[in-house]
Amino acid sequence: MSTTDESDTTGTTELAPSGIPPEDPGSRELAPGSEIPANSTVNRRQGFGDGFLSTISTGWAQRPEILPPAREQAVFAALRRAAVSAAFPGKRLVVPAGPSKVRSNDTDYPFRAHSAFAHLTAWAGDAVPDSVLVFDPRDGEDEPGHDVTLYFRERADRTTAEFYANPSIGEFWIGPRPARGGVAADLGLDTAHIDSFAASDDDLVVDEDADLTRFVSELRLRKDEYEIAQMQLAIEVTADGFDDIVADLPRIIAHPRGERLVEGIFHQRARSDGNWEGYDTIAASGPHACYLHWTRNDGAVAPGDLILIDAGVELDSLYTADITRTIPVGGTFTEVQRRVYEAVLEAADAAFAAAKPGALFSDLNAAAWSVIAHRIEEWGFLPVSAEASLDPTTGHHHRRWMVHGTSHHLGIDVHDCAQARRELYAGGTLEPGMVFTIEPGLYFQIDDLMVPEQYRGIGVRIEDDILMTADGPVNLSSAIPRTADDVEAWVARRSS
Template identity: 75%
Template sequence: MTADSDTPPLSATTETAPVVNRRQRFGQGFLDAIGSGWAPRPATTPEAAAQAPHAAARRAQVAAAFPGRRLVVPAGGLSVRSNDTDFPFRPHSAFAHLTGWEIDAEPDSVLVLDPTSRGHTATLYFRERADRTTPEFYADAAIGEFWIGPRPALAEVAGRLGLQTAHLDSFTATDEDLTVGEDDDLTRVVSELRLVKDAFEIGELREAVRVTAAGFDDIIRALPEVIAHRRGERVVEGVFHQRARSDGNREGYDTIAAAGPHACYLHWTRNDGAVAPGDLILIDAGVELDSLYTADITRTLPVSGTFSPVQRRVYEAVREAADAAFAAARPGARFREVHEAAMAVIAARVAEWGLLPVTADEALDADAGGQHRRYMVHGTSHHLGLDVHDCAQARRDMYYDGVLEPGMVFTIEPGLYFQIDDLTVPAEYRGIGVRIEDDVLMTAEGPENLSAAIPRTADEVEAWMARLRH
């Protein structure tokens, strides 16, 4: 448990300082001594961040869309988890994208693009670290360096990011500001800016996928321990968490470790169930790097190492749908065509198995159909980047109805889910949930599967598990 912070008193005996139940007062001797006896903070010559020139180019694009307007991009602040403990801070994705400041970004920082006769000038405002003689240094558990460790200096950040910096106290908001999260047009522009990734972003996403693949290997190796534990799903989550924290920043989203019928719940993150031989386990997980770019991968594994005939039938139908989606993903195609190609296979297979009251063609009718969606209610693809569901504020005609371009990164993730109490399917299907999700980079030649090294077909999955478990 964290230690208690103190409310800074005016003196050891002052009566004006508030008394807070569990907090102890500082004695005058402490107050007299705390500000002295410290070695000078070492001078640093920061290296320019690799993403700094990319962030500068992005700022120029945003500024060009709003000539003469003052643009404000907040990083956001700390969010309370319980009482006086906070969730780990993560800056707003637009802020990280436009500054290049990632896991070390300070809460409450603000990027401001001020209009000039030649365009805009950029200033990054954040709270400079406190002098050691101030109460902030020793008494503020949220931001004091005595509590949380060294904080960045203005000059250090300016050198790393190639940005002018200033103390947060000098920032003043105006009624004329356009602010991300408040102004719809600016929020849309900074979201659409991420639809096509630059070289730095693509490199980070490749690395995030690579580390995520290692996390899936870890899970397979740990399956004996997973099976033995009464809450094996939570063991799966923990094994992946260790990889994410050791080789990245953390997970890009809450891990889904869904065994047996839990795999039919699309966002099962409770992860408190057993993992039993004979069942499938659906694992949807992604490592977020220090740069805040995240992977998003799903694999469905037979816990025993071998699919049963009905499990294999469902699994291979989903894999066939994924392959159809890959085939539809071409430069110039509409984003929605990827989903339509996957759904055509899903409808055909569930109709073939006698699960629909209509034909596959009738189910695919946009207005009167949709019966097959009972078994796959979600979309097949979403953009991926700083957010696991990236670019979410983009216009529909730029996203769902948008044209696929080289540099776009998105998922392909069809699935089939037959819930345990679904009486519209035969008993042998009930409780089976399958999803296969890959991360895809669109190139001029077509889609590149960034996660191709993680086995996909039923035969490949069985061989993968056999190799790592023996």
């Protein structure tokens, strides 16, 4: 493990006479002391006077470096790296964190490291953009495996120009950046400055090499004990966010864009108790609930309607929940709303019952779709029998009203393990350690002439997060009200 102390200036650049290193391509600031041409389109950037340049590097208190103990997840990340190393003997592997992404002009989106990078380093919500994890194969048969190094742009001390002149990475702008020694101790990894990293034409790079990309995705199919604990915590915080929404229903109803308030209330919980949302919150009231990924969230929330809320808190570790509840805005389901809701709940319970160790992942779909097809047949909407509709080749008429699947893996991504082979995912078997959703739904769009008018504009989805154990499935989100009676009681209790 490499360490540095405060005097380590590897990779830093001494002040040039102008006050800024002219070769610095990342700077968004003009060179200090330089004149701005009259025809320039640069309107916000200012030069620096000699008085500033002669004093900016002095008068600062000494910063002691205290090396932290390795974070809890570091030991699990080391085991994951060992698995990657064993799968690619003799190959140089590169796992980038990714760059910052521009949102508008000189404003970036909040940085989130690539999921494979976070999984293999344990560096998550506090990771630095443009970092790279590198597996260098060892020479000789006596010492197989890889030497693993984390390359990143460490902090610049106050003798360097980027400290004050570079809004992208300067500490004056974005706050302190970590030193190599602290990161090495924190993550249990050797570290080096990003300037010393050199790519090779023979490198296997995540998102460029199919085999490596697939492997690091499949590595997340089964969660370790740290990951499972994080998933449970993310769900608990998400439950608090749903409680916040239900408690604030009167204010939400009173606002002309109540869906935005739902989104904002949940965001407050996600940011206060976590890192962010794991995905854009769906706050879909009335007919909007029939649009599967409604994230515009600009509609009213009116009594008499249902509101479908699909939301999940992402923790600082980047593990996220993914929960959906459908709530009667006025506190009580109508007869038709309850009929649809209870059909969806029955489908969810059927999928849960089908979830056993060794069962096919596709069995969850089959169980939920069977309930949906039979209920729609019973209501008289289905143009064929339920059995005919369930035929995978000539049928699927029922999917007009449930076009999505019933389940997906969940973890550090909301749709985790997405690059895994189909035979291990959709065609795979359920194994202990897997975390996945069960989320059937029914959606009768406002202009659907194949259903009676009283059904139009009703959308219902119920989504829970499930852990498979050796003894069977565990609903990690069962504490959030699920049955129609419990949801009505929840609204009455929290929003009164």
